[in-house]
Amino acid sequence: MPEPSEGAPSAADPILRVEGLVKHYPVTRGVVVKRPVGHVKAVDGVDLELRRGETLGVVGESGCGKSTLAKLLLAAERPTAGTVRFDGRDVFAMPKAELRALRRRIQMVLQDPYSSLNPRMTVGDIVGEPFVIHPEAAPKGERRARVQELLELVGLDPGHVNRYPHQFSGGQRQRVGIARALALRPEVIVCDEPVSALDVSVQAQVMNLLAELQRELGLAYVFIAHDLAAVRHISDRIAVMYLGKVVETGDEAQIYEHPTHPYTQALLSAVPVPDPDAPGLAGQIQLEGEPPSPLDPPSGCRFRTRCWKARDVCAEEEPALREREGSAHPSACHFASEDVQAVRS
Numbered sequence: 001m002p003e004p005s006e007g008a009p010s011a012a013d014p015i016l017r018v019e020g021l022v023k024h025y026p027v028t029r030g031v032v033v034k035r036p037v038g039h040v041k042a043v044d045g046v047d048l049e050l051r052r053g054e055t056l057g058v059v060g061e062s063g064c065g066k067s068t069l070a071k072l073l074l075a076a077e078r079p080t081a082g083t084v085r086f087d088g089r090d091v092f093a094m095p096k097a098e099l100r101a102l103r104r105r106i107q108m109v110l111q112d113p114y115s116s117l118n119p120r121m122t123v124g125d126i127v128g129e130p131f132v133i134h135p136e137a138a139p140k141g142e143r144r145a146r147v148q149e150l151l152e153l154v155g156l157d158p159g160h161v162n163r164y165p166h167q168f169s170g171g172q173r174q175r176v177g178i179a180r181a182l183a184l185r186p187e188v189i190v191c192d193e194p195v196s197a198l199d200v201s202v203q204a205q206v207m208n209l210l211a212e213l214q215r216e217l218g219l220a221y222v223f224i225a226h227d228l229a230a231v232r233h234i235s236d237r238i239a240v241m242y243l244g245k246v247v248e249t250g251d252e253a254q255i256y257e258h259p260t261h262p263y264t265q266a267l268l269s270a271v272p273v274p275d276p277d278a279p280g281l282a283g284q285i286q287l288e289g290e291p292p293s294p295l296d297p298p299s300g301c302r303f304r305t306r307c308w309k310a311r312d313v314c315a316e317e318e319p320a321l322r323e324r325e326g327s328a329h330p331s332a333c334h335f336a337s338e339d340v341q342a343v344r345s
Contacts, residue, residue, distance in 0.1 A: 057235030124161030
């Protein structure tokens with residue numbers, strides 16, 4: 001069974017710190033001569049930190065920049081600006097050899113268990129592929145035993161190493177993906193919507209598995225999802241994203257029981273409540289209009305075009321992500337308040 005690194009620093013120390021992270025994709029026109037006509041601002045100034053052994057949930061609607069953020073955290077793409085620091089080292093300033101070694105310490109679980117596994121490879125080859133890329137992680141003669149150990153760790157039959165992905169269910173395939181991510185004994189795993197393609201009952205099984213592995217191995221997770229219930233189930237702290245920016249952060253109780261940003265309040269009001277008498281926001285909040293294009297986001301607060309609290313200052317001044325009067329956690333809103341209807345003059 002993989003073990004957490006010995007002599008690790010305190011869990012209070014951030015293992016991953018994101019500062020001013022920006023990723024803009026150029027948009028061009030023309031066939032022969034391509035002219036830049038703008039930029040898609042997928043991630044536009046994100047600050048986050050992940051502590052050892054904790055789960056940071058990242059939630060937001062489709063197109064808000066969650067998956068782009070995941071790629072930047074793994075250095076799969078280079079940012080337009082900003083830094084990602086792993087154990088205090090700037091990931092994008094590392095030489096290639098150091099960056100390659102870093103890949104062993106931070107891994108990813110992908111969203112779709114059907115397209116993320118090569119159908120031409122056996123499960124044993126899929127889980128063992130990291131050992132081929134990083135041969136120093138396991139001697140050649142020990143790899144099959146390590147693969148079987150990993151399969152058993154995620155709740156699969158070790159004797160199924162010669163089966164192909166199509167012979168497994170969706171939940172079992174995602175377990176294979178988790179086993180592959182664990183192969184190199186990482187300290188951080190970025191989970192990019194790992195349960196969104198699964199049935200509800202299977203979602204619970206996979207999330208419980210992730211929580212159990214975290215306790216056993218001391219893992220830290222960045223758990224990206226648009227399912228608010230899934231994020232609440234597994235996360236210690238939560239960051240809410242809207243149109244490339246983080247608009248509210250806090251622990252599970254602060255975000256779900258005391259939301260102060262209008263966008264967070266609207267998201268939570270849309271969650272179906274099994275018990276109609278349960279405490280919560282009064283009525284569903286109906287947002288007007290469509291989300292703005294990341295090609296041309298609104299000035300000031302990006303949520304103002306859909307916000308019922310918007311005033312002139314919202315168009316003139318971008319609200320900083322900070323603690324506001326009467327709020328115990330940061331919110332990027334000039335009129336942040338637990339009262340859904342409250343607007344300060």
